[in-house]
Amino acid sequence: MSILAFDLGASSGRAMLGRLSDRAIAVEEIHRFSNDPVTVGERMYWDILRLYHEIKQGLLKAARQGDTLRSVAIDSWAVDFGLLGKHGELLGNPYHYRDRHTDGTMSKLCSRIPREEIFQRTGIQFLPFNTIYQLAALCEADSPIVRHAEHFLMIPDLLRYFLTGEKLNEFSNATTTQLYNPTARGWDHELISRIGVPSSWFGRIVEPGAQAGQLLSSVGTELGIASIPVIAAAEHDTGSAVAAVPAVKRPFAYLSCGTWSLMGTEVDHPVINDLALQYNFTNEGGVGRTYRLLKNIMGLWLLQETKREWDRAGFNYSYAHLIHLAEQAPAFGAFIDPDDPLFLHAGDMRERIRQYCGRTGQPLPDQPGEVVRCILESLALKYRYVFEMTEGLSGQRFDKLHMVGGGIQNALLCQWSANAIGKPIWAGPAEGSAIGNLVVQWIAQGMFADIWEARKVIRESFPVAVYEPEQREAWEQAYGRFLQVTGLWQ
Ligand code: LFR
Numbered sequence: 001m002s003i004l005a006f007d008l009g010a011s012s013g014r015a016m017l018g019r020l021s022d023r024a025i026a027v028e029e030i031h032r033f034s035n036d037p038v039t040v041g042e043r044m045y046w047d048i049l050r051l052y053h054e055i056k057q058g059l060l061k062a063a064r065q066g067d068t069l070r071s072v073a074i075d076s077w078a079v080d081f082g083l084l085g086k087h088g089e090l091l092g093n094p095y096h097y098r099d100r101h102t103d104g105t106m107s108k109l110c111s112r113i114p115r116e117e118i119f120q121r122t123g124i125q126f127l128p129f130n131t132i133y134q135l136a137a138l139c140e141a142d143s144p145i146v147r148h149a150e151h152f153l154m155i156p157d158l159l160r161y162f163l164t165g166e167k168l169n170e171f172s173n174a175t176t177t178q179l180y181n182p183t184a185r186g187w188d189h190e191l192i193s194r195i196g197v198p199s200s201w202f203g204r205i206v207e208p209g210a211q212a213g214q215l216l217s218s219v220g221t222e223l224g225i226a227s228i229p230v231i232a233a234a235e236h237d238t239g240s241a242v243a244a245v246p247a248v249k250r251p252f253a254y255l256s257c258g259t260w261s262l263m264g265t266e267v268d269h270p271v272i273n274d275l276a277l278q279y280n281f282t283n284e285g286g287v288g289r290t291y292r293l294l295k296n297i298m299g300l301w302l303l304q305e306t307k308r309e310w311d312r313a314g315f316n317y318s319y320a321h322l323i324h325l326a327e328q329a330p331a332f333g334a335f336i337d338p339d340d341p342l343f344l345h346a347g348d349m350r351e352r353i354r355q356y357c358g359r360t361g362q363p364l365p366d367q368p369g370e371v372v373r374c375i376l377e378s379l380a381l382k383y384r385y386v387f388e389m390t391e392g393l394s395g396q397r398f399d400k401l402h403m404v405g406g407g408i409q410n411a412l413l414c415q416w417s418a419n420a421i422g423k424p425i426w427a428g429p430a431e432g433s434a435i436g437n438l439v440v441q442w443i444a445q446g447m448f449a450d451i452w453e454a455r456k457v458i459r460e461s462f463p464v465a466v467y468e469p470e471q472r473e474a475w476e477q478a479y480g481r482f483l484q485v486t487g488l489w490q
Contacts, residue, residue, distance in 0.1 A: 002067045003445075005437035006055055007237060008076035008155070009406075010259040011035055011304060013051065015058030016431065017065065018438035020447055025461040027431060027438065030065065031058040037096045044100075044346070045093040046080065046155070052162050056223060059215075063225040070445065072163075072215075073233035074156040075240045075437045077259075078176035078284075079131050082158040083149035083201070084167070091145045094155065097129035098345055101141070105133040108140075113194055116277065121188050123270040124178040125282035127296060128344070131177035132195060139196040152201040156235035163230055164213030169205045170232045172239035175285035180205075182270045182283060182291070208234040208243075208287045209444040231444050233437040234287050238262045238294075240436030243287045243451055244429060245402045246459035253390055253398035255383060255417070256432060257407030259301045263386045264294025265394050279389050287440055287451050293394060295386050298338035300407050302375045305349040310368065317368060323412050325369030326376055332478045333370055334362040336378045337486035360485045380416035381482040387421050400424045404432030408465075418467040419475040429462035 005016045015031035033054040038047050055074070062069055082094045095101060106128045110118065115126065124130065131154075138146050153161055154173045161167055174180045174187070179195075179202070181188035189199040206212060212232040220227050234240045241256040245266075256262040270283035270291045284292045303322070310317055317325075334357040336343075342352050350371055354364045357374070365371045383401075391397055400423050408414055408427040418425040429435055439454035448454040469475075483489040 001070050002062075002065070003070050003438060003441045004058065004062045004072040005233070005434045005441070006058060006072070006074040007240070007431075007434040007437055008035060008051060008074070009237065009433075010077050013054060014434065015055075015062065016434040016438065017062055017067075018441075020442060023457055023460070025435065025438070025457055027435060030061045033057070042100070044096040044098060046096055048082065048090070048094055048155070048158065052159055055159060055163070056219070059225060060223050063223070069228050071229045071231045071441050073231040073235075073437050073441050074159050075233050075235045075237045075433055076155045078154070078173055078236045078238070079127075079129055079134070081131060081134070081152055081154045083145055084151040084153065085148050086150050088151075088167075090158070091148055094158070095134060097134070100345060102128055102133045102137045105137045105140070106130075109133060109136050109195065113191070118178065118191070119277045120272060121181050121191055122178045123182055123272040123276070123283035124175065125280045125295065132179050132191070135197050136195045146197065149201060151203060154235070160212055160230055160232070163215055163219055165216050166213035167203050168212055168232065169203050170212075170235040171205050171207050172234040172236040172285045172287070174205050175283070176236055180285070182285065206232050207289075208232060208239065208440050211444070231441050233440045236284065237433040238292065239284065239286045240434070240440070241404050241432035242266060242292055243436035243439060243454070244432040244458055245404055246426075246428065246455055246462070246464060247402060248459075251394065251396040251398065252402060253387065253400075254402045254404065257299065257403050257405040257413075259299055259304060261297040261299035261379065261383065261407070262292075262294050263297060263383060264292055264390050265396065265398070267291050267293050267394065271393060275393055279393060281389070281393055287436075287443075290451075293390070295389065296339075297379070297382050297386060298343055299379070300410070302338055302343055302349060302353075302379070303372060305346060306353070306371060306375065309348065309350060319410070322368060322372045323410060325367070326372035327412055329367065329369035329373040331373070331474070332377060332481070334365055334374050335381065335482045335485050336374060337488060338375075338378055338382050362485060376410075376413050376416060377478070378482070379413065380420040381479055383417050384420040384422075384479055385483070385488060398423065400426050403427045404429060406430055411465075414465070414467045415470070418469045419471055420479065422469050422472060422475075424469065425467040426464050427467065428464035429458065435462070
């Protein structure tokens with residue numbers, strides 16, 4: 001008996017088969033596919049039907065394994081959504097959160113509804129691409145889609161709806177819209193109406209682990225497979241990743257490391273106060289009504305996007321080669337603040353990094369090794385900054401940092417993070433989101449009592465690599481310079 005997790009990332013997706021035997025988890029990747037956003041004219045979209053096609057391919061491959069599939073669940077990045085018309089049809093392709101149609105919307109909306117009030121209501125950090133601003137931008141542009149829409153579904157809700165015909169909103173992802181009120185435990189209807197969209201679009205919210213329907217017989221017939229229960233995982237990938245952190249107990253600090261770096265700690269209640277607002281921390285919903293008090297850091301997007309440019313120019317450096325070049329390059333040549341708005345959108349990343357360095361009076365990284373070194377050192381130093389903020393805000397001290405996600409394959413980044421923070425890094429598992437997705441399904445099936453029992457089995461099933469801090473003095477000095485050149489010094 002096995003279960004299936006679809007974990008969709010911003011650049012690739014995978015179908016992972018999970019098996020539980022003798023209290024050990026085994027995962028097998030049975031399908032991997034690229035997720036290529038499509039730019040049409042000025043706009044950037046997700047290729048949602050292609051993603052749905054790949055989900056069907058994954059289901060087919062799972063069925064061919066010969067094992068009975070007990071359930072399936074999907075997780076993906078957050079904030080993005082599709083709108084359905086009155087016949088349940090998808091109206092238009094969902095926008096990519098890096099599309100520029102929201103440029104300027106956040107500040108405009110916040111001049112109408114004060115930041116303090118939005119934060120008080122939602123506890124969510126201000127990111128220009130949050131659903132609230134995407135919807136406000138669609139309204140302002142008088143989008144015909146808004147005029148005809150009747151239902152709002154986030155990306156995993158939408159794919160799950162294609163599979164089951166059920167229109168349900170999942171909790172962990174719903175919180176990322178900045179339209180969910182954790183105090184009232186539901187959609188913030190007043191906020192929703194103030195941005196100009198009908199509250200009736202927003203449906204019933206189900207918890208991670210809820211039964212969310214059954215594979216439609218039409219899908220079963222098309223694929224020639226038996227019907228399967230569909231479960232709502234923690235459908236926000238970061239929610240799933242944090243569920244898979246192999247911590248022994250609270251408090252613990254984590255860094256979910258992929259296209260984004262998400263750093264924070266797990267708490268029972270949202271932390272909504274002036275300091276959280278000032279630090280721009282978020283309180284995203286998780287498994288078992290926990291909250292992720294965390295902050296987004298731009299993450300390996302910087303490297304992915306720089307590499308894409310070199311690929312386009314025909315250089316085809318592998319990640320391993322680029323990391324090797326970074327290791328050879330001189331240390332601490334120049335720093336960036338990875339979260340400068342300059343780096344949010346796609347395109348000419350190397351040039352923008354050089355522009356940032358020029359603007360801050362630093363030498364311009366030139367060779368690939370120098371550029372990659374600048375990115376990785378700056379990320380490690382920003383991790384230190386946010387680690388200390390997490391401690392300050394939560395009133396807790398952490399003796400280590402758990403890193404999960406594909407980014408931990410970059411051993412240099414793990415080592416430099418330990419050096420920058422001055423605490424050991426415990427890296428693993430790399431497939432955090434998929435494993436978190438699987439364990440929520442097993443909890444729903446009564447195979448684990450709760451997330452802590454699941455974490456224990458994760459600890460025993462997957463290796464963790466420990467990186468001890470090195471070269472402390474050099475990194476302390478570098479941190480001082482990093483704070484100064486980035487203006488993060490306060
Ligand atoms: C990570 C992630 C982050 C979210 C970003 C955009 O994959 O889900 O948590 O802020 O993508 O949706």
